[in-house]
Amino acid sequence: MAFTAHSTSDLDRHFQALWHRACNASSLGALTPELIQLWATERGLDVTSVEEREVGIFARTPAVVLAVGDIKACFPKIQPTGDPSWEARRLAAEAKATLWEKMEWFSPFWIPRDKTEKILADARLRTREQAIQLFNYHTSTLYTLAYEGPLVDQDGG
Structure with missing residues (x-):
């Protein structure tokens, strides 16, 4: 069951939980749009779009970008340290x-x-x-x- 209305702080909490789950997965490099969408849907989020693309202005980072309404979250596919x-x-x-x-x-x-x-x-x-x-x-x-x-x-x- 998907909910269509979420406050920004509620979405932040959901996005942080998704990031925590991604960090505990076997590899950030294995993140896919389908996996992020599945996890978001399991949390009751009404996913607007999810795509894999590079993000950033000066240094491009491969990521999965999740949109819930007009709010987006980027899940980098590289480790936060050691790149x-x-x-x-x-x-x-x-x-x-x-x-x-x-x-x-x-x-x-x-x-x-x-x-x-x-x-x-x-x-x-x-x-x-x-x-x-x-x-x-x-x-x-x-x-x-x-x-x-x-x-x-x-x-x-």
Whole structure:
């Protein structure tokens, strides 16, 4: 018997229970739309759709996506820890964060990636003091008055 009305918190509870069940299965890689639909139906959910697809913006993750009404839940088909590609991206992000910390700053807004990569490359083998000096130089060439004018104007200021 399927119920058609569920509160968001009720659906969250159901989705968490489904995720817990998936994590206790033999392998997340073995998840299928049919299996997720079966489990959801057993919980009394009125399944709108269920499909297998990749999710995510920057790094695509294979998943089974379940929709109950307008609410969706993604069930990744890879383990939450130990994925080599995720680990590699995480290490690269931590290395960049360490370089920004070395320069006592953060990735500048509205600056193209190739420019920020140049700043990071220059800081990589330098002392903290040298890295800060190079950062100040780079930002002075990037944040020119001609560049900042339209940004300030867009902000209404």
